Amino acid sequence: MDLNFASDNATGASPPVLQALIDANAGSLPAYGQDLIAREVEQSLAAIFERDVSVFLVATGTAANALALAAALTPWGLCLCHEEAHVIDDECGAPEFFSHGAKLLGLPGTGGKLAPETLRGALDRLPNHEKQMPAQAVSISQATEAGLVYGLDEIARIGAICRERGLALHMDGARFANALVALGASPAEMTWRRGVDILSFGGTKNGCLAAEAIVVFDPRLAETLRFRRKRSGHTLSKGRLLSAQFRGYLADDHWLANARAANARARELADGLAAVPGVRLAWPREANEVFPILPGSIAEALRGIGAVFYPWASRSLPAGTTLAPGDTLARFVASFATAPEAVRRVVETAWEAATPARLPRAASLP
């Protein structure tokens, strides 16, 4: 049984995506993203977002984020984000590199979220002097690195601050679909209608092999992107490799079905683990990630059955949440391919480790 909960990119592509690749393999097509499938994907995304959009397909989330931010920043610009955001913590300086020197400024916030008041305070404190880099953009992750989902109101408040101050708002949507179905919102409501100017629309974590789309709502930000993408080596000559994945991903709302499946498995896992004596969740489960605080004996028992998960470190735990000696803050990520039996096996093993044949099992065991 596959007990790999390390990340939602640990799994391969979902069958409709793979089939779309096979279907697109035959015959010749224009290269460098000029193929008809790429046009079709752009039209599908325009329909999904209920407006004209510019779309730039790339193979990694880091490329999507870094190129999107580079389009929004001058080399002397500052982008404010959460201090544990992927763009500042996990991309080896790619946004700074592709923007030729812009900087990211990390701000604190519970659950990986940038609170509007924190953002406003930080902007107010920035000196207005040519010795200091001026703020030009804000980046938020939806869902956050702690698995939380910004509510529509929270996005709108951040969007309003950006409008007020003339800043571009970028959304890192590596888990866009998971956040979207968790909110039950429409893609338009969760983005440009709340002030998002440019979006990294994730595919890889939710069914693609390697495909992300930079979706641009502010046409000014699109002007330079085809040059930036080519210059950075991210314009694939066999562009159909990316466009075909997106064709399979978007068709028949497959992307939403995958996200619903992943979120459902994460919910079962979160509910199951939270009922186990001694286990707490660091943050509520909102999308497809679960962050339990596990006593050492349970973490060990889970590793013993071959479960794979990351020990996690975070400065954004809720006030009052602390780890006891020996506790592990763990990250479990469910994907579209996670089997319900795998979730059950993890929860049962946690129960067995917590209650050596004494306490009755919780009725909520999935």
Ligand SMILES: Cc1ncc(COP(=O)(O)O)c(C=O)c1O
């Ligand atoms: C929040 C977030 N953004 C972006 C990415 C994309 O990164 P990659 O370059 O690995 O596709 C990830 C992947 O881990 C992520 O978790």
